[in-house]
Amino acid sequence: MNSRRGARHSGRRARYLGGASLVAACAALLAIPGGASAVAPDCSGKLTLNGHGEGGKNGVDYSFGCKVPTIENDKADIQAFSLVTSRRIDYFQPDPTVFQPNGDPSSTDALNCEGPIPGPGFGCPGAMTAGNHVVGHFATIGSPCRHLERRGAGNVVIPAVQAWVTVTFQDHKNDLDPNTPPTYYTSQSHPYNLGKPRGCPANKRLRAHRRHHRAHHRAHRRHS
């Protein structure tokens, strides 16, 4: 009896450990680029499906902006960003547009993107004032939405693309001492998740596949 209870408890513990290790690994994933400073920017953005852009039918628009804490009227600006995707891409817009908070294009900010084609993402050095937001475009190899792909004898569910953005920004040293002028250096933020593309249509094949999979699973359980 005791050994049974012990085994049950250890089983639960092992399950918790499995889950906890996954969460810990994901947390480590977000903490990779280290060096994020006390004045780290606060960035957010999104992905939107756009099959009519320069990237063709698999195109996705991305947009994001960052707020960087200001120190004594001195703005800490974005000097570059890198965008990494969960699926390989074969197009990125070389010249994304930077907009001001009021929606007008910025007259001072510009970013020029570079990277591999095909590849896991791209980097865009340039200048972007904190508070402004950037809008660009990329295209995935295959549909950017969740879909079924035929592999060998069966179908495989390919998840929707996700993107993470990391920004390089101007940081300050000695900012607390009013007699010493601040020293500027660059820091990297942690990756911000832009999520999955909005506007993906409902996939009938995928729904049928899921229904079939569930029915198969139920039948298997009944049988066993």
Next chain:
Amino acid sequence: MSSSRMRLRRLGRWRRVGGAALLTAAVVLVAVAPGAPADTSAKRAPTITMSGSTSVAPLAAKLAQKYVQSHNVQFRLSQGGSDVGISDVAHGRVSIGNSSRDPKPTDPGGLVFHKIARDAICVVTNTANGLPNLSQSGVQAIFHGSVRHWNQVPGAGRGSNTIDLFVRTAASGTQDAFQKLFMDPVSVNNSIAKQLASNGLVQQKVKSDPDGIGYVSLFFAKGTHPVAYKGVACNLRNAKSGQYGGVRNFWMVTKGNQPAAAISFIHWVQNSSAAQAIVATNWVPLH
């Protein structure tokens, strides 16, 4: 089999699941880290590196996207301006230097210029200034600085406001082509103009400044007011028909006829109907 042994077996399975989850997360961790290759098979494909013109970059990105769909090759695209591309290829830093200007006698020896397309340069103003047309002498007067106020320009709707000039830096092929096609024999007055490093920046400046005027590749004229030149509108149709006068060449520059992968790509750009169809979307194809 006793039930306790079955539970122990299940426990072992859960440990394996926990381990597998950790391993999966670690793999994701490595795969998503910036710069990490997502697919090792891509390493075996030859890499064609390109740098240079910001005007050519949008076309190069679209051509590369199409080319990788049918060829085992990988690209690495960066920018910097035509002079940067030509310098990079001459020093062996890239396979192809993208240039939006013609060859110069001062360019390093041993370079081969491959023409891939033609492109219109548009003089652009803010949409609040619907300037209908500029003659060559009008363009020269504005960009040389002999005319400084909009009321001196017939058809401009900006009163006596000062003209804000936006031009490109010396490394730009668009600057070189603009000088040859629109300005010769006078030159752009850089002391009164704001020099910018890319087409995108000129576009953004003009879009946000009602008194601004600049020049960009036709691809970057969106959101601005393209001014007709010598009575001909700056659009793709007039550029293709040869009516519009401000059309220049796009080049891909290699060092000799190397590397082979880059030369094959350039031949595909010049000769395949798929590539020239991409060119025709926003630029003037060769055929």
